[in-house]
Amino acid sequence: MNYLPLLLIQLFTAFTCSLMGAVKDTPTPRVYTAKDLQSAGHTPITTLNGNSLEWTVDAEGTKTFHLTAEPVKREFAPGMMVDCWGYNGSTPGPTIEAVEGDRVRILVTNHLPEPTSVHWHGVFLPNGMDGVGGLNQKLIQAGETYVYEFPLIQSGTFMYHPHVDEMLQMALGMMGFFIIHPKNPEAHKVDRDYCFLIQSWSIDPGTFKPNPAVMTDFNTWTFNSKVYPAIDPMVARTGERVRFRFGNLSMTNHPIHIHGYAFTVTGTDGGWIPASAQWPETTIDVPVGATRTGELIAYAPGDWAFHCHKSHHTMGPMIHDLPVLTGVDQSEATKHIQALMPHADYMEMGTSGMHDMAAMQMPTPKNTLPMMTGKGPFGPIGMGGMFTLFQVRDNQAPHDYTPPAWYEAPKGTRAHLASP
């Protein structure tokens, strides 16, 4: 009886040693990155405020990716840190990039406090690899690692996200892109290929944890879990062909609008749209649970606004039951309130509109961004949420993603005060 634990220890020690030995003997496998795709002639994906997942290749040529589902802290913008869940330390998770015809093996390790699974949204695969917990597979319990393995038989813009406790896990940020490049690098070729996932959050001012129970009353609107002014701008060199891929895993549709250009809608998560069926659009409405792909030729230099066209979605945290005070003479009430407030000076808000918010930059509750913020070369921009820029320059070097300085409009091409 007493010998058993000792025996177990000995066995365990032996096992550990042999394992260590094995690791020592095997050379570290080569790690591939998006650069390797570039060398193969593909245009790697630019994930705004994110990156692509690295992989290894085994003897049979199967690409092995490893996702770890785990809690992460995400800075939505300086001044706002959010407790999220994501993959590999990030929300959204890293973009999985592979090529049509690849066989991929994706290891999923669960470091969450509850079970999870991964569903590969839009990808054609064997039913048992589809990732619906309980339906297609057992749930990945905390601490377990599951293997998904399937061949990629299509190309296009797809997503991955959990299919266990989906509402909570997605509301906390668990999602990522799954981009499959066409086998032929020349097919659907572009110079730059941007992608972002659209998400909405409910984070009560003064808190740092999203509320997954909220269905409609969201107050934080993100591209890749970032808000303006922390969302990376998208840049291009004049004349380049640029692709934008949007994925929407929020609870409502988002009309993504570009200024100065029209997109050509070239794809959905259902695949590429034949050239004859593509259509032009300045605003691509991205439905819930779908991806949309738009392309354009960057012919017009400038700093072009790029945002969701629901104006509430280009704002920082706000409440929706504010009284209408525009045009209301608050002066008498203000005098009374000022006489009562024991702490800070009382300031009336909103009498002439809400622009004051952008100009004044009043103190906000802890961990809460202002409703309107950002400063441009000509004054406050007064945005928040789903807003960024498309910056096109004649002199932007190919493959250079560094944001340029503010655009300088040629003389006579900028709006100005009518009378001098």
Place this chain on the structure above:
Amino acid sequence: MRLLQVTTLGTLLLLSGCASMPKDAGFGAVKSFSDKTLNHNVQWHTSDASYQEAAAWLTERLKTPLDIDTAIRIGLVYSPSLQAIYAEVGIAQANVVQASLLKNPGFTLGYMSNTHYHQSNFNLAISIADLITQPTRRHIATQQLEQKQLQVELAIIDFIAQTKKVYYSALAAGELAQVASKSEQSALAAAILASEQYKSGSLSLRETAGHQINHLQALNASKQAASTARIEHEALIAGLGLPQNLSQINLEGPLPELPKKNCLYSDIEAWALEHRLDIRIAQNKLNLLCDQLGFTRNMRTLGSLDLGIQNQNASGTGTTTGPTLALELPLFDQGKARIARAEVQVLQAQMILLDTVAQALSQVRTAQIKAQTAYESAYYYQQMMQPLADTMLRETQTRQGSMLASPYELLESFNNTQNIAQSALQSLYSYWGAHTEFERTAGGILPLSLCTNPPPAIDDYPLLLNPQSPVPEESVKPVELHHHMHSMPDMKM
């Protein structure tokens, strides 16, 4: 016979001629107790001039705000009700003097129809009985004086406690009226804003009317509170019995602060047993009745002696009648019933003493519990709820400044601070009331030497907010558009 009569009378006059009222009329003991033990000055005015002087002093004194000690002093040296009670001591002292004197010999109308002999004989018998009973009567009257002094001292203790309660109540009512006025101001601001919104077309008539109702309710509550404050002031004026030319007083607020540390008095019962005057009064009454019993036994053959102590309750302030002599011829009644009655009265007084002790100890324990609870309640309101309400107000104002809350919400939050302030004031007032009652039930003074400090209530509170939120506090700096691109993945948690 006549000679004997005259001689006896002469002797008796000699014996009793020196008896007269002492200068302080027996009030010295009371004054000493109040001035020294209770540390509150009393004065009994036995002349109109002296009383007018006191009235002039308080008239002058009331020109400046009144603090609690002065209020008590005014009561103790001026209040007509107390002066009337002090007079009881004078009456009891007069009884002592009376008991020291022998009766004047004389004829009473009722006996004129009898023979001269009988009358003379009867008078003589009275005089002899008077002479024999005089030391006892004097003893009894002296004891009754002491009893009366104790009763008046007790009345002073009760008066001080009552004055404190009424004073605190008036003070609290004044402060509560100020709070109600602030709430009214806040409701007014909301109603003004609502009516401006209504005028500009952004608030419906329905909502605007609601805000006006709110304001009128607050206005009404404020007027009620102001009225209550005036009534409470009036109660203080009545309690002090101020002269008719003084119909208004200003109090020196605010309510005294809650003591930094709570006081739990150990073994307060032993203290109360020693210091409560009602216990001593009950004890004295028992002694008196024992004396009466002995006297009745000794005098059974002479008739009945009414000591005038039967009808007084332990703490009563009714006039002492003093011992009186009623002489009878013990022909039919040989005093057996009187003795039995006196015996039962002793038994009764013993039980009353026991009950007085039991009640007193229970009262002081109850009062201590109430004072402790009141302390904690005031502590919760002042040390915990008020700062929290204040925090809410600050946070709401930050939200209002960043358009995450409306002015109405801000005013609501302000109202919340006023509601908590109102409860805090009420709980502080309750504490001082309970403390006063505790002091009274302990015998008029609390022994600081017996005070231990229990830990503050806040130490037991399990939900203390950690002011350091897990999110690092950073101010939001306006971010320029040009920042590092393609940032690294965020830090793991």
